Amino acid sequence: MAGETGDGNKHIETNSAMSPKYKLTYFDLRGLAEPLRFLLAYGDIEYEDSRFTFEQWPEMKKSMPFGKVPVLEVDGQALHQSMAMTRYFAKQLKLTGDDDWEAMLCDIMVDTMNDFRMQVTGYYYEPNEETKEKKKEVLFNETMPFYLERLDEEVKKNDGHFVKGKLTWADLAIVAMIDFMEDQLQTKFTDNYSNLKAIKEKVLDLPQIKAWVERRPKTNY
């Protein structure tokens, strides 16, 4: 059992023999779990990467705190909400910028990317073919250019990162989302945005991330 260190880090002792046991449960997908998996990979934090099938989901759902995944068990205590959990590990790994202002900038970038992601997911899972076609038009002609131009501009003005010219969890989380969204849309949409393309390559080239991407299960998204 991890001991108290008095600074809120009682649940993470990455180099100690008393490291908490982590178990991440999600679909066999990258999706909303992948930003967290990127952070855990970056921090060399060991965890059980548990994946279930769509058939197993109705039963699994019942044991989740609020009926959703991803869920991370920390010594048996269940956490949920992907971005909350990812931010927590980012803090422990000192990837939230240098002060509260920069921490907010990280949050803003990730939340903005999430707004964009929800539009893409809304299109991807649309059951009605006709509605889906209409959504596709709006997505590709309006939503995507709107977000991608602005996100690209942010990276440009922040010297190749999403926040203040330095690596933060915003870079890791956003690239994890870009990675699976490009597969959802079957389009490398960052190819036309040089700054986004560059940060995507920079993150995917980080040794721990590169190793993770090489060994992770291959999934649709």
Add this chain to the structure above:
Amino acid sequence: METQYKLTYFNGRGLAEPIRLLFAYAKVEYEDVRIEKPQWPSMKPTTPFGKLPILEFDGKKVGQSVAICRYLGKKWNLTGKDDWDSLQCDVLVDTLGDLKQQVGQYRMEQDPAIKEEKKQNLIKETIPFYLQKLEQIVKENDDYLVGGQLTWADFQYAASLENFELIFGKEALDQYPHLKALKERVFELPGIKEWVAKRPVTEF
């Protein structure tokens, strides 16, 4: 020198109200700008990502209401006692966000038949599912959300629970006495009480 804050939103509580509640509680002055719908198209391109609310201070302009609340919460010691408490604030605010999204989908539904179906689903399943679990959490935390003490998450919940009563009726919270107590306690706080008495009365 004191920071000058300017908050811009539509004329409503909506996503800005938790921010306004935080300013009221901290007794920090700010300019509470409310724009009318016709002003929005020309203002939209001047915002970072085409959305409101935005907060301007120290020559900077930022959006994303939850990120702003977390920042102000940190500034005014409303994030609990450690990183784990901060995490719980984040978890519970995002959980509320999921519920709000479902309620929002019902409110935005155009087709009357589908809208009624969504309403019934919300009232019979989704809302009880969430509120029963949240009620239990608040009960275990002395009628707060996290760590038995006031955090920025309580302001988010108070604003939403107020809206909830307006949408579903004053009795809608009766079966959740601890959530109701949390809401009432926040609205009785010094600073907040005065704000509520003087704020514009709006539909949303």
